[in-house]
Amino acid sequence: MTGRTTAPIPRPQRGAGSQWERYGWLMAVVWLVFLVYPVMALLRSTAAQAWVVTGWVALGAFVVIYVAGFVHGMSLGGGGLTTPPKPIQWAAFGGLIACAALAVPAAGGSALSFLPFIMSFASYGLTRLAHWVTVSVCIAITAMIVLAVPGGMAYLSVLAILVMLAVVNTVSTTLIIRSDEAERIGLELATSEGREAVARDVHDLVGHSLTVVSLKAQLVRRLIDSDPERAKAELADIEALTTEAIAGVRATVADVRTAALAGELVSCRRALHAADITLRVEGEEAALSPAQSLTASWILREATTNILRHADASTVTVRIAPGRFAVVDDGRGLTGAEGNGVRGMRERATIGGAALAVGAGDGRGTRVEVTW
Known part of the structure; x- marks a missing residue:
């Protein structure tokens, strides 16, 4: 008898699916074929009948505990290794050791075939300390038998397998x-990036909306005496803008907001018109893919906000072509260092797989261009 066995408990992959959970236990059963050696030893055992019966019961219990422990850890996330093991796992580990010990009087040295299963259970189902202690004890016990027990060299192969x-x-x-x-x-980074994305979305939504509301409020103050009807219309626009901003922030936090370029063009045209700025569109929205359109819509929103705040422009031209989107104004041009708005546009362009360029416009003003 050589007791050859290699019996690691396979670790299931996360999200493996119901088929794995239903049939994965077969992998644990396959390794049990190596318990043929204690089975043969029990069949040939000359020990007292009571010990032979105990050996068979212990062998059967060992199989049940091993398979049940594997299934529990696989389908219920039983812990161990990367999470604290549950009490039932420690109980199962103790049960495996007890069964192996009870089989020794009848199976003799063939009971060493239980050790690889015990080692693997400790390695994959318990703590790191349990792994090292179990490995050390199992190898030490086997080495002592090989070196100190008469005929122990017959189990040298078991020692090699354990190592x-x-x-x-x-x-x-x-x-x-x-x-x-x-x-x-990675999950922590993704969570952090997600929070930054929400912060950018809220900044863009609130910043843009408040800028337009501020301009319209100033217009209402000038018109309230001279043109009350138009002032009322502007107030209605302010109400609509604030309602839209609130809904946008809520949807962004819920991660369900989407931006369509066509709708953004309409919104920006209205905002620019309130500031007496003309918007011209060259090209068709259909020239961009849905993903490109989403990135372009955010760039347009932020660019429009910057124009309203800083440009002092009279005309804004939006140019759309396959793989290219640009917003050009005829304002005062670039002044000073890049602010949060430009940095936000660069981040959005990068996320959308595009490159952002900010430079001088056609003769004067500023040109913001995204290319894919």
Whole structure:
């Protein structure tokens, strides 16, 4: 008898699906074929009948506990390795050790075939400390039997297998732990990026809307005596803008807001018109893909906000072509360092897989151009 066995508990992949959860236990069962050695030893055992019966019961219980422990950890996220193990896992681990010990009187040295299963259970289902302690104890016990017990050299192959399995389990679990840490860090980064994206969205929405509301409020103050009807119309626009901004912020926080270029052109045209700025559009919105249109709409919104705040322009031209989108004004041009608005546009362009260029317009003013 050589007791050859390699019995790691396979770690299921996250999101493996119902088919894995339904049939994955078969992988645990396959490894049990290596328990044929204690089975053969029990069949040939010359121990007292009571010990033989105990050995068979222990072997059967070992199989049940091992498979049940595997299924529990696979389908219920039983913990261990990357999360604290649950009490039931420690109970299962103790049960495996007890079953192996009860089989020794009848199976003799063949009971060493239980050790690879115990090692793997500790490595994948318990803590890192449990892994190292179990590996060390199992290898030490087997080495003592090989070196100190008469005929122990027959189990040298078991010792070699345990050493190789210890190395494999150590490397495998280390990679799993590092992968889990990388996934956790990635999730934290994604969460941070998501928060920054929401902050940009809220900044763009509120900044743009408040700028337009401020301009319209100034216009209402000038018109309230000379042209009350137009003042009322502007007040209605202010009410509509604030309602739209509130709805936009709520939808952005819920991550369900989408921006369409056509709708943004209408909104920006209205805002520019309130400031006596003419908007011209060259090209068709259909020249851009839906994804490009989304990025362009955000760039247009921020560019319009900057024009209203800083440009002192009379005309704004929007140029649309396949893979290209530009907003050009005839205002005072670039002055000073880039502000938050331009940085926000660069970030949005990068997220959309585009490049943003900000420079001089046609003779004067500013040109904001996005290319894919």
